[in-house]
Amino acid sequence: MIRVQDLRKHYGPIRAVDGISFEIERGETFGLLGPNGAGKTTTIHMIAGILPPDAGSVEINGSSDPTRASVRSQLGVAPQALALYEELTGEENLAFFGRLHGLRGATLRGRVQWALEFAELTERRRSLVKTYSGGMKRRLNLAIALIHEPPALLLDEPTVGVDPQSRNHIFGRIEDLRRRGLTVLYTTHYMEEAQRLCDRVAIMDHGKMLDVGTVDELISRHGGVSVIEAELERPPESTVSLPGTLEGTSLRIETTKPLEEVARLAELGVRITALKVHRPDLETVFLALTGRRLRD
Amino acid sequence: MRGILTLALKDLLLIWRDKFGLFWILGFPVIYAVFFGSVLGGGHGDGSGATSIALTDEDQTEFSQEFTARLASSEALSVTPMTREEGREAVRLGRQAAQVVLPTGFGESLGFGGQEEGGLEIAIDPSRRAEGAYLQGILMSTTFEMITDRFMDPERAREWLPDLRRDVEEAPEIPGLQRDVLLQFYDALDKFLGDIDPDIYQSGPALQGPRVEAVSVTRDPSGPQSAYEIMFPVAMLWGLMGCTAGFAISLVRERSRGTLLRLRVSPLSRAQILAGKGLACFLACSAVIVMLLALGRFLFNIRFENPPAFALALACTSLAFVGIMMLLSTLGRTEEAVGGSSWAVLLLFGMVGGAMIPRFVMPLWMQALSNFSPISWGIRAMEGATWRGFTLVELAPACGVLLLFGAVCFSLGVAILSRHET
Ligand SMILES: Nc1ncnc2c1ncn2[C@@H]1O[C@H](COP(=O)(O)OP(=O)(O)O)[C@@H](O)[C@H]1O
Numbered sequence: 001m002i003r004v005q006d007l008r009k010h011y012g013p014i015r016a017v018d019g020i021s022f023e024i025e026r027g028e029t030f031g032l033l034g035p036n037g038a039g040k041t042t043t044i045h046m047i048a049g050i051l052p053p054d055a056g057s058v059e060i061n062g063s064s065d066p067t068r069a070s071v072r073s074q075l076g077v078a079p080q081a082l083a084l085y086e087e088l089t090g091e092e093n094l095a096f097f098g099r100l101h102g103l104r105g106a107t108l109r110g111r112v113q114w115a116l117e118f119a120e121l122t123e124r125r126r127s128l129v130k131t132y133s134g135g136m137k138r139r140l141n142l143a144i145a146l147i148h149e150p151p152a153l154l155l156d157e158p159t160v161g162v163d164p165q166s167r168n169h170i171f172g173r174i175e176d177l178r179r180r181g182l183t184v185l186y187t188t189h190y191m192e193e194a195q196r197l198c199d200r201v202a203i204m205d206h207g208k209m210l211d212v213g214t215v216d217e218l219i220s221r222h223g224g225v226s227v228i229e230a231e232l233e234r235p236p237e238s239t240v241s242l243p244g245t246l247e248g249t250s251l252r253i254e255t256t257k258p259l260e261e262v263a264r265l266a267e268l269g270v271r272i273t274a275l276k277v278h279r280p281d282l283e284t285v286f287l288a289l290t291g292r293r294l295r296d
Numbered sequence: 297m298r299g300i301l302t303l304a305l306k307d308l309l310l311i312w313r314d315k316f317g318l319f320w321i322l323g324f325p326v327i328y329a330v331f332f333g334s335v336l337g338g339g340h341g342d343g344s345g346a347t348s349i350a351l352t353d354e355d356q357t358e359f360s361q362e363f364t365a366r367l368a369s370s371e372a373l374s375v376t377p378m379t380r381e382e383g384r385e386a387v388r389l390g391r392q393a394a395q396v397v398l399p400t401g402f403g404e405s406l407g408f409g410g411q412e413e414g415g416l417e418i419a420i421d422p423s424r425r426a427e428g429a430y431l432q433g434i435l436m437s438t439t440f441e442m443i444t445d446r447f448m449d450p451e452r453a454r455e456w457l458p459d460l461r462r463d464v465e466e467a468p469e470i471p472g473l474q475r476d477v478l479l480q481f482y483d484a485l486d487k488f489l490g491d492i493d494p495d496i497y498q499s500g501p502a503l504q505g506p507r508v509e510a511v512s513v514t515r516d517p518s519g520p521q522s523a524y525e526i527m528f529p530v531a532m533l534w535g536l537m538g539c540t541a542g543f544a545i546s547l548v549r550e551r552s553r554g555t556l557l558r559l560r561v562s563p564l565s566r567a568q569i570l571a572g573k574g575l576a577c578f579l580a581c582s583a584v585i586v587m588l589l590a591l592g593r594f595l596f597n598i599r600f601e602n603p604p605a606f607a608l609a610l611a612c613t614s615l616a617f618v619g620i621m622m623l624l625s626t627l628g629r630t631e632e633a634v635g636g637s638s639w640a641v642l643l644l645f646g647m648v649g650g651a652m653i654p655r656f657v658m659p660l661w662m663q664a665l666s667n668f669s670p671i672s673w674g675i676r677a678m679e680g681a682t683w684r685g686f687t688l689v690e691l692a693p694a695c696g697v698l699l700l701f702g703a704v705c706f707s708l709g710v711a712i713l714s715r716h717e718t
């Protein structure tokens with residue numbers, strides 16, 4: 001659905017995007033995970049056809065020029081900075097952008113109603129956007145991107161500055177869209193979001209893509225071992241040979257297959273009072289790839 | 297085209313909701329026109345432009361009463377009878393422009409008493425000298441008309457002869473021989489006036505008094521009839537300045553609030569997005585001009601006789617300011633920067649262009665400078681389309697300059713905008 005090949009953009013000496021390639025299948029949710037300044041927004045702008053790349057190509061649904069209106073209209077874009085008319089109501093914002101996409105009459109009304117329900121703003125539809133909370137604005141920002149029923153969505157950090165409740169609501173909505181078969185490009189600097197929502201994730205830093213794959217693939221490639229910490233009821237009899245290292249009643253096991261190790265402990269008949277499993281996550285992956293943490 | 301219209305309507309709605317911006321577009325120009333129109337002696341309430349005078353008739357003769365009646369019937373004057381003291385007070389308080397007193401002996405001397413008794417007395421409000429000078433003209437011509445009318449009636453002219461004879465007989469400084477010649481002349485004149493057929497007498501060439509009403513500048517139909525006629529075209533330009541600054545700010549706001557990004561990912565091209573903004577600005581400018589015209593026409597009697605000329609002036613002026621708006625929107629990256637610098641530029645143009653002090657009171661060098669201000673040309677176009685009653689051809693120079701100015705600003709603005717965006 002979306003194919004990006006060796007995309008490059010620099011601002012003076014800053015290489016905002018430095019040779020990026022990836023392909024998003026139809027119906028896939030693809031994450032771009034990276035810290036602030038990694039080049040995620042720049043990438044999205046080039047895909048959306050509003051920023052000419054210095055080099056490289058973008059292909060959307062087989063067409064190679066995203067500056068053409070017919071190509072662009074297959075995309076819905078929710079910009080990172082809220083892009084709303086504060087002096088219009090939620091309903092007016094939706095209707096305005098719907099009209100720009102050529103919707104009229106009953107179709108337009110139907111879509112506006114759908115989008116208001118999607119964003120859970122039906123009750124506040126006649127209030128000016130400037131009176132909305134941060135979460136409501138984020139939801140509207142997302143709903144506007146969907147007003148013309150595009151087959152693909154570009155979401156640029158759609159949960160920035162949002163309370164946990166609104167964030168959960170947005171997650172739920174994006175999962176709905178996934179189930180309906182939309183293709184989604186999702187950028188974020190929160191690894192939990194990428195982990196929860198994305199089929200595949202690309203790790204980005206300093207304009208470069210460091211690796212791409214499913215969350216499990218990335219973890220097994222770069223995450224290293226899991227750590228199991230178990231507190232035993234009493235010191236084991238010397239006949240039993242336990243994996244890992246034992247200090248008093250505290251047992252610590254480093255393994256790539258934590259679940260299997262826990263099952264083995266149970267088979268050995270060891271009684272455990274407390275158990276902790278530290279699985280590596282995308283944070284660990286990022287640390288392994290860059291030597292830095294995702295959020296400083 | 298539909299997309300452009302959708303954009304423009306959205307902008308008009310936003311401008312409408314922005315009460316602060318709206319004040320500069322509509323509120324301020326209306327206040328400006330009405331306030332300065334009335335302060336500068338606009339219409340004296342009745343809209344006729346008549347000079348108000350207090351009249352005191354102390355003479356109470358047939359001549360003074362006829363004189364009073366003639367002044368009262370003049371369209372240029374609004375006459376209120378008062379005593380001498382009341383009249384003086386009314387002028388001092390600015391309620392009347394002038395006081396006219398017909399003293400005892402006025403009828404006797406036929407208004408030509410001069411420094412002696414019987415001469416007409418006038419007191420004028422010093423801040424209304426122009427009206428005072430005009431009033432003196434009217435008084436002169438009225439006196440002249442009355443005397444002419446007397447001479448044109450042989451019977452009434454004969455009534456004067458006994459008085460004249462007595463004057464000559466009693467004047468010691470006239471030598472005896474001269475006195476006889478004069479008295480013989482009066483006798484002959486008396487016989488002539490008594491014998492002549494009045495119809496033949498009056499068919500001769502009549503004496504003409506000075507036509508004061510026709511030559512006075514303020515009554516000249518080619519001049520402004522009231523201060524409102526001068527102030528409304530200027531107010532229209534103030535409205536355009538408000539529109540221009542408002543839309544320049546709204547263009548940057550689209551960028552700073554991120555909505556420009558959203559417009560750019562819509563199916564609209566960059567040119568269409570700018571066209572939408574331009575159309576909105578054009579419509580707002582035109583609406584402001586039309587509203588001010590309607591207000592001026594119906595409440596303050598502004599002349600407006602040539603709708604096609606007005607339409608041309610309106611279109612050219614609005615287009616020019618759309619171009620200026622595009623250029624102003626490039627003067628900064630933030631709303632504050634663009635708002636501040638736009639008003640600075642517009643006020644500077646307004647100052648030399650006659651939006652603060654009228655062009656005709658400027659020194660010559662400044663009048664020359666005003667040729668570089670689009671606001672000056674806008675005022676000229678709007679005056680031409682209203683009270684000056686220009687034809688399309690007479691409007692052409694101002695419209696041409698405006699279009700040229702607009703085109704240059706527009707091209708520059710669009711070029712800079714597209715540089716910003718890549
Ligand atoms: N218009 C611009 N001019 C100069 N530098 C820019 C511009 N836009 C982005 N950058 C730089 O490019 C880099 C990538 O920015 P961005 O794509 O916004 O990162 P992200 O969205 O991942 O936070 C940053 O270092 C940023 O400062």
Ligand SMILES: [Mg+2]
Pocket residue numbers: 037040041042080156157
């Ligand atoms: Mg970003």
